[in-house]
Amino acid sequence: MAPQLYTDETPDEVKNAKGLHLITMNTPNGQAVQIMLEELKAAYGTEWTTTLINIMTNDQKKDWFLRLDPNGRIPVIVDNTQSPPFPVMETSAEMLYLLKAYDKEDKFGFKDELERNQCLQWTFFWHGSGAPYQGQVNHFSRAAPEKIPYAIERFKKETLRVFGVLEIQLSGKYGDSGPREYLAGKGKGKYSVADMKTWPWVKGWERTGFTKEEMDDFPNLLKWIDAIAAREAVQKGIGEAYTQS
Numbered sequence: 001m002a003p004q005l006y007t008d009e010t011p012d013e014v015k016n017a018k019g020l021h022l023i024t025m026n027t028p029n030g031q032a033v034q035i036m037l038e039e040l041k042a043a044y045g046t047e048w049t050t051t052l053i054n055i056m057t058n059d060q061k062k063d064w065f066l067r068l069d070p071n072g073r074i075p076v077i078v079d080n081t082q083s084p085p086f087p088v089m090e091t092s093a094e095m096l097y098l099l100k101a102y103d104k105e106d107k108f109g110f111k112d113e114l115e116r117n118q119c120l121q122w123t124f125f126w127h128g129s130g131a132p133y134q135g136q137v138n139h140f141s142r143a144a145p146e147k148i149p150y151a152i153e154r155f156k157k158e159t160l161r162v163f164g165v166l167e168i169q170l171s172g173k174y175g176d177s178g179p180r181e182y183l184a185g186k187g188k189g190k191y192s193v194a195d196m197k198t199w200p201w202v203k204g205w206e207r208t209g210f211t212k213e214e215m216d217d218f219p220n221l222l223k224w225i226d227a228i229a230a231r232e233a234v235q236k237g238i239g240e241a242y243t244q245s
């Protein structure tokens, strides 16, 4: 017998969802997928429903959630238009799933294979080399019961290093088209999944504990943060609709 995706414990709004359903919380990882959905809505009228959970109460470790995402972390999407419904875990995989299924004109991706690959490079870079380190700075400086200066310093240093990698790319230092506007794409680049994945983390530099002086080393990164913040869909993707009362 096929394992059941939904059980009696699954919240009604999750198991009764008919189309695309997002389970999230308004954290940087949640925001990456929230922004992508809001961009798709603005561009194509894409529709979905949302369940907000509170990771502080460990809903994401319950059996009903683990059936959708064995990793027990938000965000997760379930595509109920597939039979059986298809769950997707891991922000970047979710965004690439949405790109393929809903971005028919490649507005947030690329038709050209090399540009498409460049978009994957920067998406994976942040997924594997950015988010985990900045997340550890947040953990060791705010959540850890004991303040361990070595851990805080180690992860701060690595996060600043990866900010420097983004700065190299955005500055166009090793390219021939001058400073870039976005991480992936020819010339000055094009706003894509790579930016949506990275921005929700990097924009929180102050909250992570970096100073203005430290960020002065990354002028192109700061410009990029502001340019993306100015997008209406981005503000919606981090806004009220995702804030728990």
Ligand SMILES: N[C@@H](CCC(=O)N[C@@H](CS)C(=O)NCC(=O)O)C(=O)O
Pocket (backbone or CB within 6 Å): 027, 028, 029, 030, 055, 060, 072, 073, 074, 075, 089, 090, 091, 092, 127
């Ligand atoms: N690699 C995962 C990371 C997801 C993740 O760490 N989510 C955090 C919130 S930003 C979470 O659910 N934390 C709760 C927990 O660890 O139990 C992804 O990209 O989706």
